[in-house]
Amino acid sequence: MATRKSPLSLIRQHIRKLHAYVPGEQPRHRRLLKLNTNENPFPPAPEVLEAVRNAVDARLRLYPDPMSREVRGALAAFHGVAPENVVVGNGSDDILAMAIRAFVEPADSAAAQRNPSKGTIQYFDPSYSLYPVLGKIHKGQLRSVPLGDDFALPTVSELKAGGSWDFRAALSFITTPNAPSGRGYRTADLEAICRATRGVVLLDEAYAEFADENAMELATRYPNVLVSRTFSKAYSLCFQRVGYAVGHPELMGALDRIRDSYNVNGLAQVAAVTTLKHHHYYEQNFAVIRGEREKTSAALEKLGFRVYPSQTNFLLVEPPGMPAEQWFQQLREMGIVIRFFKTPGMDRFLRISIGSPSEMKRFMNGIRRILRESLQS
Amino acid sequence: MATRKSPLSLIRQHIRKLHAYVPGEQPRHRRLLKLNTNENPFPPAPEVLEAVRNAVDARLRLYPDPMSREVRGALAAFHGVAPENVVVGNGSDDILAMAIRAFVEPADSAAAQRNPSKGTIQYFDPSYSLYPVLGKIHKGQLRSVPLGDDFALPTVSELKAGGSWDFRAALSFITTPNAPSGRGYRTADLEAICRATRGVVLLDEAYAEFADENAMELATRYPNVLVSRTFSKAYSLCFQRVGYAVGHPELMGALDRIRDSYNVNGLAQVAAVTTLKHHHYYEQNFAVIRGEREKTSAALEKLGFRVYPSQTNFLLVEPPGMPAEQWFQQLREMGIVIRFFKTPGMDRFLRISIGSPSEMKRFMNGIRRILRESLQS
Numbered sequence: 001m002a003t004r005k006s007p008l009s010l011i012r013q014h015i016r017k018l019h020a021y022v023p024g025e026q027p028r029h030r031r032l033l034k035l036n037t038n039e040n041p042f043p044p045a046p047e048v049l050e051a052v053r054n055a056v057d058a059r060l061r062l063y064p065d066p067m068s069r070e071v072r073g074a075l076a077a078f079h080g081v082a083p084e085n086v087v088v089g090n091g092s093d094d095i096l097a098m099a100i101r102a103f104v105e106p107a108d109s110a111a112a113q114r115n116p117s118k119g120t121i122q123y124f125d126p127s128y129s130l131y132p133v134l135g136k137i138h139k140g141q142l143r144s145v146p147l148g149d150d151f152a153l154p155t156v157s158e159l160k161a162g163g164s165w166d167f168r169a170a171l172s173f174i175t176t177p178n179a180p181s182g183r184g185y186r187t188a189d190l191e192a193i194c195r196a197t198r199g200v201v202l203l204d205e206a207y208a209e210f211a212d213e214n215a216m217e218l219a220t221r222y223p224n225v226l227v228s229r230t231f232s233k234a235y236s237l238c239f240q241r242v243g244y245a246v247g248h249p250e251l252m253g254a255l256d257r258i259r260d261s262y263n264v265n266g267l268a269q270v271a272a273v274t275t276l277k278h279h280h281y282y283e284q285n286f287a288v289i290r291g292e293r294e295k296t297s298a299a300l301e302k303l304g305f306r307v308y309p310s311q312t313n314f315l316l317v318e319p320p321g322m323p324a325e326q327w328f329q330q331l332r333e334m335g336i337v338i339r340f341f342k343t344p345g346m347d348r349f350l351r352i353s354i355g356s357p358s359e360m361k362r363f364m365n366g367i368r369r370i371l372r373e374s375l376q377s
Numbered sequence: 378m379a380t381r382k383s384p385l386s387l388i389r390q391h392i393r394k395l396h397a398y399v400p401g402e403q404p405r406h407r408r409l410l411k412l413n414t415n416e417n418p419f420p421p422a423p424e425v426l427e428a429v430r431n432a433v434d435a436r437l438r439l440y441p442d443p444m445s446r447e448v449r450g451a452l453a454a455f456h457g458v459a460p461e462n463v464v465v466g467n468g469s470d471d472i473l474a475m476a477i478r479a480f481v482e483p484a485d486s487a488a489a490q491r492n493p494s495k496g497t498i499q500y501f502d503p504s505y506s507l508y509p510v511l512g513k514i515h516k517g518q519l520r521s522v523p524l525g526d527d528f529a530l531p532t533v534s535e536l537k538a539g540g541s542w543d544f545r546a547a548l549s550f551i552t553t554p555n556a557p558s559g560r561g562y563r564t565a566d567l568e569a570i571c572r573a574t575r576g577v578v579l580l581d582e583a584y585a586e587f588a589d590e591n592a593m594e595l596a597t598r599y600p601n602v603l604v605s606r607t608f609s610k611a612y613s614l615c616f617q618r619v620g621y622a623v624g625h626p627e628l629m630g631a632l633d634r635i636r637d638s639y640n641v642n643g644l645a646q647v648a649a650v651t652t653l654k655h656h657h658y659y660e661q662n663f664a665v666i667r668g669e670r671e672k673t674s675a676a677l678e679k680l681g682f683r684v685y686p687s688q689t690n691f692l693l694v695e696p697p698g699m700p701a702e703q704w705f706q707q708l709r710e711m712g713i714v715i716r717f718f719k720t721p722g723m724d725r726f727l728r729i730s731i732g733s734p735s736e737m738k739r740f741m742n743g744i745r746r747i748l749r750e751s752l753q754s
Contacts, residue, residue, distance in 0.1 A: 254392050
């Protein structure tokens with residue numbers, strides 16, 4: 001291919017300099033124990049697999065329902081809202097990106113020049129690292145607001161005193177429960193922030209199904225609040241890409257007008273609808289995962305790890321004795337892949353997705369072996 | 378749900394007024410003959426169905442390859458380019474939207490205020506009606522340039538004389554073969570426009586597999602040209618959402634940095650890779666569809682229809698005797714669904730997707746019955 005002339009000048013300036021979001025690695029070796037991207041250790045319900053398999057026929061030649069009507073209907077019934085309160089996305093990342101496009105003016109637009117809050121995307125630090133990536137793509141004004149000690153949600157008065165929270169920001173993301181810490185937030189505390197904030201607040205509940213409480217009710221009570229959820233984690237459907245948002249019909253209408261008309265593929269729609277029909281299967285999985293989370297947490301603490309309390313399907317820990325990166329490497333050599341964040345401020349932590357009971361046993365054996373070997377040397 | 382306060386003011390002004398793209402209807406009644414959205418009448422290759430079915434297992438819980446490496450590798454081999462020349466999308470609509478975001482400044486941005494061409498999205502009229510929809514979502518400056526008589530591609534000197542083509546537009550879409558007319562364009566003529574245009578030219582080849590020639594080589598010879606393709610039409614995979622772009626690595630890198638990390642679902646990746654391994658199956662289908670296209674075209678002309686020459690899997694026609702909308706209605710009453718465009722300038726046309734031989738027989742029988750009945754009345 002001829003590359004005689006660089007077409008760099010054809011690309012928007014702010015995009016030339018972007019770094020892509022770095023997803024956790026997806027190694028495909030079967031022997032590896034993959035505890036790095038918060039996937040669910042259990043397969044989808046047998047009925048879901050069967051329904052998807054049965055849909056793999058001549059219909060693949062046809063467009064899927066562009067409105068995802070069945071999925072939206074099932075989700076509306078599940079959450080006790082109307083289908084107009086629900087928008088479905090190609091994973092919840094699609095929802096997050098749509099929210100930015102619908103509610104935030106690019107920082108160099110006339111509207112944002114007049115009123116900088118109109119161009120502001122704010123989120124707590126640390127939280128889902130995709131927000132600033134999506135914000136930069138859109139040329140939004142990023143505003144990163146520190147969480148309190150041990151990842152606590154600041155109160156409204158703390159936010160007012162701190163001065164870093166923009167109560168008029170066009171869009172505020174709150175990951176709840178928080179990732180990567182796993183810390184859960186009380187609905188009452190979230191509500192106070194939602195009520196005090198004038199712009200759109202998106203409660204990103206990617207892990208809510210593993211928590212003791214969730215804030216879905218706020219999406220139905222506050223016209224500026226929307227809640228996003230995903231089928232990836234709780235419902236073992238990462239591969240299929242289904243996420244959704246619940247909120248006021250006006251906000252949902254805005255997302256709907258800007259989404260790709262066929263954003264949700266047909267087999268994903270089949271999988272999602274069938275999933276909701278077999279919720280009891282998943283509830284059993286949630287209970288097992290929560291149980292393993294607590295067991296692993298206690299076992300790690302006994303071995304000298306600092307373990308942060310988690311309401312998700314993962315644990316954030318500070319390992320003892322040697323740097324987190326070294327733990328990460330030594331586990332990797334044993335075929336156990338967890339998540340290490342090279343980013344400053346996060347590099348003393350390890351994040352461990354909760355696997356099945358036998359996987360967590362293998363993980364703990366690995367941890368113990370490393371500890372034994374480090375004592376001997 | 379409480380709706381005490383309208384959150385309209387939270388939505389970006391230009392998005393409040395948007396109309397969503399209206400896709401062709403997707404009726405699900407089995408007896409209907411669906412010739413309205415240019416789907417392929419043939420199912421995917423049996424090997425593709427089998428591969429997808431076999432992939433419906435515990436892996437659904439895992440994230441798909443975020444880089445679509447296997448698909449990109451297979452497409453690169455297929456087109457004789459490098460994987461760096463290929464980006465895969467959630468359907469080719471995803472590619473079109475990404476191109477706008479990567480190359481076009483919103484009209485009210487500082488960059489577009491300084492240089493309006495930087496904010497300009499141009500396309501021929503008529504062509505794919507999604508371009509202005511995507512352009513408005515992005516707040517781009519739309520520039521619609523008329524095609525010549527009978528949907529001919531204007532020459533560069535005509536474009537210069539006409540004054541409506543912006544040779545520095547940030548992004549120019551050319552649907553080739555054209556939709557909704559079906560008219561094919563010569564690569565030499567496209568090349569002349571690509572060479573004379575300084576911005577990015579996206580050749581939207583959604584129907585290229587049904588044409589006598591295609592312009593893929595231009596994507597490898599001009600750093601400002603990219604070609605988009607889709608698995609929907611030629612490869613009977615609408616349901617699964619796979620599209621792609623081929624072009625200079627710098628342009629592809631820009632699309633890659635702004636795309637959703639997991640934009641292409643896992644089963645779609647399996648389907649796409651397997652499709653390319655069984656290309657002979659699809660080539661046979663192309664031949665049948667082209668044959669039916671020519672047969673239907675001749676039969677309709679004999680009955681007094683004006684039929685535009687087509688290089689696609691559909692025909693644009695002007696029906697005789699009564700308004701197009703009336704033909705559309707009467708066919709619908711017989712269970713035959715074709716496409717009627719209510720838009721001004723297009724409302725004398727009907728668009729008919731080419732079905733299987735038996736489907737086209739049923740369609741022609743319907744046409745003849747309407748003609749007979751209108752003679753009797």
